[in-house]
Amino acid sequence: MGKFSAYKLPLKSLPSGSHEFEYDLGKQFFEDMESADIRDARLKVIATVNVKGDIFELTLKVSGEITLICDRCLDEMQMPVDTEYSVFVKYGEDYNDDSDNLLVIPESDNFLNIAYILYDTVALTVPIKHVHPLGKCNRAMSTLLRKHRSPASNIEGEDGEMVEELMESIDDDIDSVDDTPSDPRWNELKKLKNQDNEQ
Secondary structure, three states: OOOOHHHEEOHHHOOOEEEEEEEEEOHHHHHHOOOOOOOEEEEEEEEEEEEEOOEEEEEEEEEEEEEEEOOOOOOEEEEEEEEEEEEEEEEEOOOEOOOOOEEEEEOOOOOEEOHHHHHHHHHOOOOOOOOOOOOOOOHHHHHHHHHHOOOHHHOOHHHHHHHHHHHHHHHHOHHHOOOOOOOOHHHHHHHHHHHHHHO
């Protein structure tokens, strides 16, 4: 059996009407997808297929949370997911996904494997920059970042003020945060800090 065989919807054998399928997506699913951003997940998926003649209306509802790595402190962070995606599916001569709301699959396919559709639906919820809320970053890492950052005075105008405010907020709220980062890159930063202290 393939890695994603559990995500096959038997479209051709479904009678008219509405049909519901449930899936749980966890860490293994995103490892199999070789996801660079999503490190873990606890997601519930409800896939509804509404069969209307030769058109299949597919609706995916995904809820739960995923684990990302904070871009600022490299610690793990949880992000809630609550999203929905709908697409119409129909049979045709060749596979065609050029349209945003219509997917054409070959007449020879008895099943529609929705694994990649599920992955894309979740991946699109991940922001370009993912960071802890202010004050929730790892304390030791935030201190190190502040020590090695370029002075905000080198950045002119509103951007410089924003950087300064951000760094001050991190410093102000830093005391309530755990000291142990989960990312292995932390060891490299500790080496840098030790080298600076020795000089």
